Amino acid sequence: MTALTELSSADLRELHSQLTAEYDALVKRGLSLDITRGKPSPAQLDLSNALLTLPGEGQYRDAAGTDLRNYGGPQGLPELREIFSDVLRVPVPQLLALGNSSLSLMHDAVTFAMLHGLPESERPWSREETVSFLCPVPGYDRHFTITEHLGIRMVPVAMTESGPDIEQVERLLAEDPTIRGIWCVPVHSNPTGAIYTEEVARALVSLPAAADFRIFWDNAYAVHHLTDDVPEPIDILSLAAEAGNPDRVFVFASTSKVTYASAGVAFFGSSPANVSWYLSHLAVQSIGPDKINQLRHVRLLHDAEGVAEHMRRHREIIGPKFEAVSEVFERRLASYEAGSWTSPTGGYFVSLDVHEGCAARAVALAAQAGIAVTPAGSTYPYKKDPTDANIRIAPTMPPLAELVDALEGLCTAILLAEVEQLVG
Amino acid sequence: MTALTELSSADLRELHSQLTAEYDALVKRGLSLDITRGKPSPAQLDLSNALLTLPGEGQYRDAAGTDLRNYGGPQGLPELREIFSDVLRVPVPQLLALGNSSLSLMHDAVTFAMLHGLPESERPWSREETVSFLCPVPGYDRHFTITEHLGIRMVPVAMTESGPDIEQVERLLAEDPTIRGIWCVPVHSNPTGAIYTEEVARALVSLPAAADFRIFWDNAYAVHHLTDDVPEPIDILSLAAEAGNPDRVFVFASTSKVTYASAGVAFFGSSPANVSWYLSHLAVQSIGPDKINQLRHVRLLHDAEGVAEHMRRHREIIGPKFEAVSEVFERRLASYEAGSWTSPTGGYFVSLDVHEGCAARAVALAAQAGIAVTPAGSTYPYKKDPTDANIRIAPTMPPLAELVDALEGLCTAILLAEVEQLVG
Numbered sequence: 001m002t003a004l005t006e007l008s009s010a011d012l013r014e015l016h017s018q019l020t021a022e023y024d025a026l027v028k029r030g031l032s033l034d035i036t037r038g039k040p041s042p043a044q045l046d047l048s049n050a051l052l053t054l055p056g057e058g059q060y061r062d063a064a065g066t067d068l069r070n071y072g073g074p075q076g077l078p079e080l081r082e083i084f085s086d087v088l089r090v091p092v093p094q095l096l097a098l099g100n101s102s103l104s105l106m107h108d109a110v111t112f113a114m115l116h117g118l119p120e121s122e123r124p125w126s127r128e129e130t131v132s133f134l135c136p137v138p139g140y141d142r143h144f145t146i147t148e149h150l151g152i153r154m155v156p157v158a159m160t161e162s163g164p165d166i167e168q169v170e171r172l173l174a175e176d177p178t179i180r181g182i183w184c185v186p187v188h189s190n191p192t193g194a195i196y197t198e199e200v201a202r203a204l205v206s207l208p209a210a211a212d213f214r215i216f217w218d219n220a221y222a223v224h225h226l227t228d229d230v231p232e233p234i235d236i237l238s239l240a241a242e243a244g245n246p247d248r249v250f251v252f253a254s255t256s257k258v259t260y261a262s263a264g265v266a267f268f269g270s271s272p273a274n275v276s277w278y279l280s281h282l283a284v285q286s287i288g289p290d291k292i293n294q295l296r297h298v299r300l301l302h303d304a305e306g307v308a309e310h311m312r313r314h315r316e317i318i319g320p321k322f323e324a325v326s327e328v329f330e331r332r333l334a335s336y337e338a339g340s341w342t343s344p345t346g347g348y349f350v351s352l353d354v355h356e357g358c359a360a361r362a363v364a365l366a367a368q369a370g371i372a373v374t375p376a377g378s379t380y381p382y383k384k385d386p387t388d389a390n391i392r393i394a395p396t397m398p399p400l401a402e403l404v405d406a407l408e409g410l411c412t413a414i415l416l417a418e419v420e421q422l423v424g
Numbered sequence: 425m426t427a428l429t430e431l432s433s434a435d436l437r438e439l440h441s442q443l444t445a446e447y448d449a450l451v452k453r454g455l456s457l458d459i460t461r462g463k464p465s466p467a468q469l470d471l472s473n474a475l476l477t478l479p480g481e482g483q484y485r486d487a488a489g490t491d492l493r494n495y496g497g498p499q500g501l502p503e504l505r506e507i508f509s510d511v512l513r514v515p516v517p518q519l520l521a522l523g524n525s526s527l528s529l530m531h532d533a534v535t536f537a538m539l540h541g542l543p544e545s546e547r548p549w550s551r552e553e554t555v556s557f558l559c560p561v562p563g564y565d566r567h568f569t570i571t572e573h574l575g576i577r578m579v580p581v582a583m584t585e586s587g588p589d590i591e592q593v594e595r596l597l598a599e600d601p602t603i604r605g606i607w608c609v610p611v612h613s614n615p616t617g618a619i620y621t622e623e624v625a626r627a628l629v630s631l632p633a634a635a636d637f638r639i640f641w642d643n644a645y646a647v648h649h650l651t652d653d654v655p656e657p658i659d660i661l662s663l664a665a666e667a668g669n670p671d672r673v674f675v676f677a678s679t680s681k682v683t684y685a686s687a688g689v690a691f692f693g694s695s696p697a698n699v700s701w702y703l704s705h706l707a708v709q710s711i712g713p714d715k716i717n718q719l720r721h722v723r724l725l726h727d728a729e730g731v732a733e734h735m736r737r738h739r740e741i742i743g744p745k746f747e748a749v750s751e752v753f754e755r756r757l758a759s760y761e762a763g764s765w766t767s768p769t770g771g772y773f774v775s776l777d778v779h780e781g782c783a784a785r786a787v788a789l790a791a792q793a794g795i796a797v798t799p800a801g802s803t804y805p806y807k808k809d810p811t812d813a814n815i816r817i818a819p820t821m822p823p824l825a826e827l828v829d830a831l832e833g834l835c836t837a838i839l840l841a842e843v844e845q846l847v848g
Binding site: 126262 | 463481523548686708717
């Protein structure tokens with residue numbers, strides 16, 4: 001086979017007929033498949049079913065003897081913070097264990113900054129003419145939704161395999177004093193799977209920036225590896241302190257994709273000054289986290305090695321799904337040069353770039369055939385992918401056979417969209 | 425005995441010596457007692473210990489078969505909303521079951537209004553010169569902390585036995601267009617135990633007010649009765665609709681004092697338009713509530729009658745503590761006319777008024793004797809009780825014997841403070 005762009009008009013027309021027939025047959029199958037969101041599958045959730053009877057009869061005290069059923073303990077259960085302290089590289093006293101969603105913690109951190117400002121802010125962010133965030137693209141749609149919803153201007157920055165393009169970040173920070181934050185998923189980035197290098201991390205904490213500039217270090221996939229090639233965790237808080245910017249980083253993480261997506265525990269970590277700042281606002285909002293659920297997690301996971309072992313069982317379940325993505329794309333798209341995709345060593349996504357101007361059409365064609373794919377553009381601020389090329393693949397949720405069905409159908413839709421464009 | 429204010433100088437001086445001796449003996453006991461916060465006691469928490477092994481093996485689906493372990497379901501578990509719908513008088517579709525704290529829901533509702541405004545707002549509240557809330561006093565300190573923290577001006581309104589003084593509310597609403605909210609605890613009010621009458625409720629939803637004026641109807645003690653004289657729930661949403669102000673009321677409640685204080689479920693109820701508004705902001709903040717914990721609550725409580733039965737067991741535990749408060753105050757304070765106190769038929773508090781100008785001194789004397797009482801002034805906006813007379817008593821947490829010890833000591837402190845004032 002030849003690259004689509006090198007096919008003759010006649011060959012393109014023939015391929016168009018062939019793909020149209022293939023697509024019509026696909027539509028007739030009346031599929032109902034969904035690869036839109038990075039959700040764990042039921043088999044993955046089953047790994048944590050001990051939570052359904054934990055912490056167990058008479059178990060409601062922490063190691064210090066505190067009754068966890070009552071109010072209080074705004075910092076969360078020390079034993080649980082201990083388990084995640086090492087892999088997140090946040091000392092226990094600076095690591096808070098809170099509710100069921102790190103997204104809520106990120107939302108609330110931005111909200112607190114909007115209403116009250118950070119310690120270094122001249123005024124609350126909501127009183128500034130403009131507040132901007134750097135948004136490495138493609139990136140996580142729910143990050144962008146938070147900043148868009150709060151009226152924060154989003155400035156895209158190109159992602160590389162080692163993190164955001166640092167030259168671009170440096171130039172933007174130098175040019176634009178309204179920049180107050182950057183969204184980062186440092187390990188197995190959403191959706192490209194990129195892993196930030198220590199060099200990139202050092203640059204991010206070192207570059208000149210506004211005093212209240214914050215790196216939202218969303219370490220969502222810190223322990224979610226698909227190979228034995230486990231990256232060494234970056235001690236971002238120490239790097240920031242060494243660079244003379246100890247208060248520049250907010251670390252977030254959760255067990256949403258370790259235990260239960262709905263019923264996990266989320267973490268906030270930062271410098272002592274930032275943790276005090278966060279707690280001062282949290283004290284007004286909250287009567288304390290659900291410490292019983294935190295105790296459940298301690299009893300389930302035991303320690304850092306328990307987490308690693310638990311994640312190896314996740315890998316056994318989802319590894320074959322990621323392999324299926326590579327296999328189908330390689331077989332269906334490679335020789336046509338119809339797209340390029342990432343091969344992540346962890347996380348929840350594959351990032352696929354199709355021919356420019358074809359992503360939205362391909363996703364629409366797939367939808368008409370009963371295959372729900374994340375809307376094209378979702379990985380960009382304001383849901384606008386200027387090249388209309390990026391599609392995010394979330395392979396974890398469906399059973400393997402359904403996943404392959406969905407991917408095959410999506411490939412048909414992609415090829416049809418691209419050929420349509422070429423035949424004009 | 426005679427009222428303190430009617431004692432002769434000589435008698436006052438003698439009483440002063442006697443109380444000083446009594447107080448010195450009290451200090452020497454080196455007590456460490458705490459009646460500061462409305463916390464459930466361990467015996468109360470024990471009533472819900474089935475939560476420690478619920479929902480049980482293999483139990484993670486709702487009645488419709490949805491896997492509750494995964495993301496989604498922003499409105500919360502229908503079965504749980506069903507259980508609380510009747511007593512809260514909120515139809516299930518308009519009642520959201522969310523996280524572990526109704527305080528967080530109130531905080532977030534005010535925050536959403538600050539940053540985005542209500543549907544009827546001309547602009548976000550944070551863009552208004554001044555936003556004010558009416559604060560019935562004495563009231564709940566954590567309500568006042570939210571409004572103070574967000575820079576909302578607080579205007580005190582006198583509480584009566586049937587709710588806030590409606591004439592005062594009417595006058596303030598007519599005079600002051602900056603008023604956008606009122607904090608209400610309609611049943612067994614914190615701290616007076618007042619129960620709003622339907623007449624007061626009707627007035628609150630009917631009085632002319634700003635289009636985005638909201639009643640924060642914190643029904644924290646809806647099912648927390650201490651007698652068989654259970655008040656008929658007020659259907660505040662229907663009253664508001666009948667009055668032509670269907671969107672005026674936000675209803676809040678939680679199981680924090682039904683099941684576990686740290687690990688319960690909170691509710692938000694309102695008109696369809698307000699629920700849509702709330703969900704539109706919640707969708708940005710949250711990946712959905714902890715539905716497994718909601719399922720635990722369904723399995724523990726079963727139905728509305730299950731809740732009522734559960735609350736009768738609470739009453740058996742805390743009823744004697746409330747009786748002890750009355751008994752000690754009656755015996756120690758009544759004949760001296762040293763104070764007046766409420767005899768609530770439910771809720772978590774007794775409100776005590778001592779002689780004007782003596783509350784802070786009495787609380788300080790108690791503290792020096794190792795008896796921690798809620799700081800005087802806490803029940804007022806900005807923690808300033810203009811009369812320095814109100815003290816909130818929270819009798820539920822300590823064992824009965826400790827509670828009586830604390831109350832006896834507090835009475836000594838109160839009498840000493842009052843006699844000090846009279847001897848000059």
